[in-house]
Amino acid sequence: MDKSTFYEDVLQVVAQIPPGKITTYGAIARYLGSGKSSRMVGYALHTCIGFPDKIPAHRVVNRNGLLTGKNNFADGEMENLLQKEGLEIENNQVKNFKTHFWDPNIDLVL
DNA sequence: TACTTGACAAAAG
DNA sequence: CCTTTTGCCAAGT
Numbered sequence: 001m002d003k004s005t006f007y008e009d010v011l012q013v014v015a016q017i018p019p020g021k022i023t024t025y026g027a028i029a030r031y032l033g034s035g036k037s038s039r040m041v042g043y044a045l046h047t048c049i050g051f052p053d054k055i056p057a058h059r060v061v062n063r064n065g066l067l068t069g070k071n072n073f074a075d076g077e078m079e080n081l082l083q084k085e086g087l088e089i090e091n092n093q094v095k096n097f098k099t100h101f102w103d104p105n106i107d108l109v110l
Numbered sequence: 111t112a113c114t115t116g117a118c119a120a121a122a123g
Numbered sequence: 124c125c126t127t128t129t130g131c132c133a134a135g136t
Contacts, residue, residue: 069117
């Protein structure tokens with residue numbers, strides 16, 4: 001689709017995140033060619049809330065592996081989903097975050 | 111219609 | 124090592 005804006009692309013990428021994996025806002029932003037638009041990534045997900053069936057935003061965390069947006073999800077849903085996918089969460093942070101990290105730049109080809 | 115806020119990141123001090 | 128500043132753009136007030 002032409003006219004795809006940054007946040008539209010973000011949703012597309014997030015929707016392609018494989019289960020059991022997580023990525024960061026910066027990785028997505030970089031994949032789209034704007035490493036400084038990381039804020040828009042989170043904002044895109046914020047607007048995308050309401051249809052999580054297409055946008056597994058729980059698989060997107062900040063650079064520290066911290067569940068920054070967990071407050072925006074249902075209470076404890078984010079951690080629950082991540083744990084369900086085989087990830088380990090502690091103190092609102094993904095353990096072995098680097099191990100389960102998925103970079104769109106690697107799996108996808110721009 | 112204009113200003114402020116916001117799921118972040120990376121660089122500089 | 125930790126704190127502060129800048130970039131980005133859309134949506135809410």
